[in-house]
Amino acid sequence: MNVLVLNAGSSNLKFQVIATDPDRIRQDTDERLCRGAMERIGGEAIVTVETKNAPRQKFTAAIRDVGAGLDYILRYLASDRSGIDEIRSLADIQAVGHRVVHGGEVFQESMLIDDKVLAGIEECIDLAPLHNPNNLRGIKAVKELIGRDTPQVAVFDTAFHTTIPEPAYLYALPYHLYRRHRIRRYGFHGTSHRYVAYRYRTLRNITREQTNIITLHLGNGCSCTAIRGGRSVDTSMGMTPLEGLVMGTRSGDLDPAILTLVATKEGMSPHEVETMLMTQSGLLGISGLTNDMRVLQEELKDHDDRRVRLALEIFSYRARKYIGAMMASMGGADAIIFTGGIGENSPEIRARICQGLEWAGVQLDTDRNSQTRAKSADISVEGSKLPVWVIPTDEELLIARDTVRCVLGLPHPA
Numbered sequence: 001m002n003v004l005v006l007n008a009g010s011s012n013l014k015f016q017v018i019a020t021d022p023d024r025i026r027q028d029t030d031e032r033l034c035r036g037a038m039e040r041i042g043g044e045a046i047v048t049v050e051t052k053n054a055p056r057q058k059f060t061a062a063i064r065d066v067g068a069g070l071d072y073i074l075r076y077l078a079s080d081r082s083g084i085d086e087i088r089s090l091a092d093i094q095a096v097g098h099r100v101v102h103g104g105e106v107f108q109e110s111m112l113i114d115d116k117v118l119a120g121i122e123e124c125i126d127l128a129p130l131h132n133p134n135n136l137r138g139i140k141a142v143k144e145l146i147g148r149d150t151p152q153v154a155v156f157d158t159a160f161h162t163t164i165p166e167p168a169y170l171y172a173l174p175y176h177l178y179r180r181h182r183i184r185r186y187g188f189h190g191t192s193h194r195y196v197a198y199r200y201r202t203l204r205n206i207t208r209e210q211t212n213i214i215t216l217h218l219g220n221g222c223s224c225t226a227i228r229g230g231r232s233v234d235t236s237m238g239m240t241p242l243e244g245l246v247m248g249t250r251s252g253d254l255d256p257a258i259l260t261l262v263a264t265k266e267g268m269s270p271h272e273v274e275t276m277l278m279t280q281s282g283l284l285g286i287s288g289l290t291n292d293m294r295v296l297q298e299e300l301k302d303h304d305d306r307r308v309r310l311a312l313e314i315f316s317y318r319a320r321k322y323i324g325a326m327m328a329s330m331g332g333a334d335a336i337i338f339t340g341g342i343g344e345n346s347p348e349i350r351a352r353i354c355q356g357l358e359w360a361g362v363q364l365d366t367d368r369n370s371q372t373r374a375k376s377a378d379i380s381v382e383g384s385k386l387p388v389w390v391i392p393t394d395e396e397l398l399i400a401r402d403t404v405r406c407v408l409g410l411p412h413p414a
């Protein structure tokens with residue numbers, strides 16, 4: 001089955017086509033036919049596409065909105081220009097899997113999209129006003145462009161975290177706020193945490209029930225999850241993806257009273273303060289330079305800038321603190337897993353985070369750590385009491401596999 005995997009944002013669209021089916025899932029031989037992205041939708045959009053047989057292509061196209069973007073990409077995929085032998089027409093795309101950011105309390109697993117599921121995603125708009133409308137636009141555009149008969153599946157970023165127990169998901173606010181507005185921790189990056197947990201247990205040849213790990217997804221967004229018996233029991237992101245770790249441009253945890261104080265002192269509205277916490281804080285805010293970890297690391301090496309150093313120290317300290325918190329929340333872990341752009345590629349940040357966790361049995365192997373980039377490996381010394389792993393995430397693969405399972409009515413083992 002050729003599955004189109006879509007991740008629709010407000011001004012960008014990420015896509016992949018993955019050939020997979022139950023046999024390929026079992027044998028782990030799914031095939032990526034292409035991957036690409038369209039950025040700056042709403043003007044002259046930049047499209048990058050990489051296919052199985054051809055090198056990376058980059059071009060521009062005038063694209064008005066997500067629907068037009070999707071139309072352009074579908075035509076491109078089905079044309080000779082893309083060079084994908086397996087896709088000659090839209091009929092060669094047999095199913096579509098969507099990353100949907102918020103599934104609220106309702107969606108505990110991936111769902112075949114019908115009118116009821118669409119209405120459920122719509123109901124979650126007030127929980128994710130920036131994201132869910134874009135996901136809905138993507139689903140509706142596919143329906144118009146490929147046709148009603150092509151099955152579509154929603155894979156929710158929140159679903160993996162619906163196993164978090166009440167004491168971990170409720171905030172200590174007046175209880176009626178939860179009842180009236182569903183204010184609670186939902187957690188995000190669920191597909192990524194779930195994927196690396198699945199990969200870890202496959203690599204270790206253990207069962208889901210034996211999987212007791214702490215996963216750190218460190219990319220532009222960052223989150224840390226405690227996984228006990230293969231299920232999420234706590235996670236650092238909250239009602240929105242703003243809580244928890246220090247991120248590229250997001251602050252993560254802070255004293256909520258700061259909001260009012262900043263609003264008063266700086267003459268800002270609550271909305272403006274929130275935007276500042278989302279887009280001007282984190283690594284960017286502390287360093288005053290960039291949210292890009294690669295640039296920060298180079299800058300530190302070349303100029304030893306004080307604020308850049310501080311940004312890396314605060315980022316690493318917060319992550320270490322969360323590892324400790326998650327260990328307590330899950331009653332001890334068997335391994336720590338790093339994933340995401342930073343987690344997979346930065347030995348330096350991994351070392352900074354693990355420094356000071358020796359008490360917990362963490363002992364990084366310097367060589368293994370520095371040699372591990374974008375591949376799965378145990379980076380701790382032989383016999384380390386609490387092993388540390390790097391496992392590259394692959395949310396799109398899990399979305400494609402969930403899509404196949406939902407379309408065929410199979411259970412969700414991963």
Ligand code: ADP
Pocket residue numbers: 218219220221248291292293294295297340341342345346
């Ligand atoms: P997103 O969360 O948008 O999917 P990614 O997972 O790709 O983002 O992570 C992006 C982050 O990963 C950026 O801060 C980038 O600088 C960082 N990163 C990527 N490669 C490296 C590297 N080799 N060393 C350090 N950081 C890296």
